[in-house]
Amino acid sequence: VDQLRAIRAIIERSFFIAAFDSPAAFLAAELERGHGAAKLREEGGVPRNHIRIDAQIAAIAIVQNAEAIVSHDPHMRTVAQNRIPVIELPDISEQGNLQFP
Numbered sequence: 001v002d003q004l005r006a007i008r009a010i011i012e013r014s015f016f017i018a019a020f021d022s023p024a025a026f027l028a029a030e031l032e033r034g035h036g037a038a039k040l041r042e043e044g045g046v047p048r049n050h051i052r053i054d055a056q057i058a059a060i061a062i063v064q065n066a067e068a069i070v071s072h073d074p075h076m077r078t079v080a081q082n083r084i085p086v087i088e089l090p091d092i093s094e095q096g097n098l099q100f101p
Contacts, residue, residue, distance in 0.1 A: 018064045020056055028052075028059035036078040046075055054079040 011017075018024075031037065032055040040046040054073060058080040061069050068085040069076060077086040 018060050020060055024059040024063045027063060028055040031055040031058055031079055031081060034081050036081055040075055040078055051079055
């Protein structure tokens with residue numbers, strides 16, 4: 001339990017974790033109903049819950065005025081509808097040390 005609290009403290013010090021509030025919820029619903037999301041469901045067979053989660057992530061980032069979304073998800077750019085840049089995750093050949101101070 002103490003270790004989990006320490007990890008949580010590090011995360012909260014290092015990152016801003018935005019809430020899925022009502023402005024983000026309304027935007028997520030709009031993104032989920034958008035033309036790109038409909039096309040993904042119909043032509044690409046992408047599950048509705050996958051599109052819904054992508055729309056929620058994109059909406060939170062847009063409402064919080066994030067600079068970009070970093071994602072390896074091939075559908076994120078379509079769901080985000082060019083309202084925010086979506087940057088591909090860089091390839092990492094070797095993972096570094098993940099020890100916490």
